[in-house]
Amino acid sequence: MKIICIGRNYVEHARELNNPLPSSPVFFMKPDSSLLINNKPFFLPDFSNEIHYEAEIVLKISRLGKNIRKQFAPRYYNAIGIGIDFTARDLQEACKKAGHPWEIAKAFDQSAVVNHFIPLSSVPDPQAINFELVVNGKTVQKGNTKDLIFSFDEIIAYVSTFVTLKTGDLIFTGTPAGVGPVKTGDNLVASVEGQVLLDFHVR
Numbered sequence: 001m002k003i004i005c006i007g008r009n010y011v012e013h014a015r016e017l018n019n020p021l022p023s024s025p026v027f028f029m030k031p032d033s034s035l036l037i038n039n040k041p042f043f044l045p046d047f048s049n050e051i052h053y054e055a056e057i058v059l060k061i062s063r064l065g066k067n068i069r070k071q072f073a074p075r076y077y078n079a080i081g082i083g084i085d086f087t088a089r090d091l092q093e094a095c096k097k098a099g100h101p102w103e104i105a106k107a108f109d110q111s112a113v114v115n116h117f118i119p120l121s122s123v124p125d126p127q128a129i130n131f132e133l134v135v136n137g138k139t140v141q142k143g144n145t146k147d148l149i150f151s152f153d154e155i156i157a158y159v160s161t162f163v164t165l166k167t168g169d170l171i172f173t174g175t176p177a178g179v180g181p182v183k184t185g186d187n188l189v190a191s192v193e194g195q196v197l198l199d200f201h202v203r
Helices: 010-018 070-076 089-098 152-162
Strands: 002-008 026-030 051-053 055-060 077-085 117-119 130-135 136-144 169-172 187-192 194-199
Touching: 026 152, 051 169, 055 136, 055 152, 070 136, 070 152, 077 130, 077 169, 077 187, 117 194, 136 169, 152 169
Parallel strands: 002 169
Antiparallel strands: 002 026, 055 077, 055 169, 077 117, 130 136, 130 187, 187 194
């Protein structure tokens, strides 16, 4: 399986990082070694002094597909979760300034946190999914997928033009505004439509 992540997919998040709005989906990939599951603790790495959380709705791909047309994209996913795309922001900024790729800031071990997935059919409106991240009891991110620049179906159509999607692949669909740093002892709780799907600590 592979992990595909969409960047700059909410207007306010792009603006908070002073990034231009994309004209097509921006995607990058994480290896399977970046997965952190079952609410296990996230251990801060030694190579960064600025690890940021980014809460995102995650699609789980349910069938093999290549060059998927937008109108057929809903056939390729039926479950969603919420994930944390941990980012070494200091390394990312250094890579950007040097014109280098920034996998070291995004694809490191345990940087893709997921836990439970729920049927897409169980949410009130699959086109407008509410989600939230709470850190130490304080809400830091609130999003709704109706505000995505590129919808789930547009993402799948675009990504599958370049990369074959396989059963079990995960797509992180982008984060809303409100990203920020984590520190040792933090408790992160993420929910979809009020249902807690992630609850873990930073060590």
